[in-house]
Amino acid sequence: MSDGIVHRQPRRGTPKIRPATEADAASLLAIYRPFVESTAVSFETVAPTTDEFAARIAKAVAGWQWLLAERAGQCIGYAYGSAHRERAAYRWSVEVSAYVHPSHQRQGVGRTLYERLLEDLAQKGFCNAYAGVTMPNVGSIALHRSVGFESIGVFKSVGRKFGKWHDVAWFQRPLRSSPPREETAT
Template structure:
């Protein structure tokens, strides 16, 4: 398994991983499956400020991805991110999610972030297990917050301290100033 920074050219593979999750499950609260062009735009915009990583199998095919997004808009939240990870259906249970999260967290620390959050549509035992295995702890549940596939859905929230709380030395650096050679 290799992990690298996503490129716009990964948009088709990422869209294919995400499509059945949006279409067939309550895991994502999106109602319409995004196209490869929409994914390309999301990747391009995200990479200006935050990391988006992909995992590749032994044949070079994208088998998972993870990225960070802004947690909230107010300036005091600037050292905090939300995180997301998805793994291709035939590649789940092989440590890909753990590998992606390990790299993502390291990049976020290097950029200057302090906390990461993950919202998980419940129930989702596999996602809960993944997040807890990489250091996230449960902090609460939003009850009946999303309506999808004919039912109201809860979202659990998990938090991971990326570094000990302290006074930030400045705003986090934008990802587009980060060197991809730092990936292990």
């Protein structure tokens, strides 16, 4: 009998969260590839190679953070930070993304990843985190709201994939009130 309420599936234990390395690229790409090939969740139209994905991990680890979640030694999800925009004035803002294997969704994996990622990014001095969500995506919106993100707008028909236009909802979460130090232009 259905009570009309969407119930969270029981957790299988809190996953282990650790920084990703380039050696994790193949496992993490196995999670990401179906999102590229079968959904509009990612606006990439061709999945990257393992080497390309490893380079992305290295870049994120060097400037922001890339974390993965494991259960029983198996990668089940990941979250990372990247540049929000390239101009210098954006240096204290970060864009974040999370991907969780479908068989591990709605079990707290994304939330656990984001909680740790956002904490790490705040410690690195980032002040605001931004996330874009291809619409519709009730689960991703719920995830972002559950860790303190607020809706700040929608880019209408901003991406075209699978012969269809897609909207992207944008979310923001403050991480800290000011950067660790203000740099002045010379």
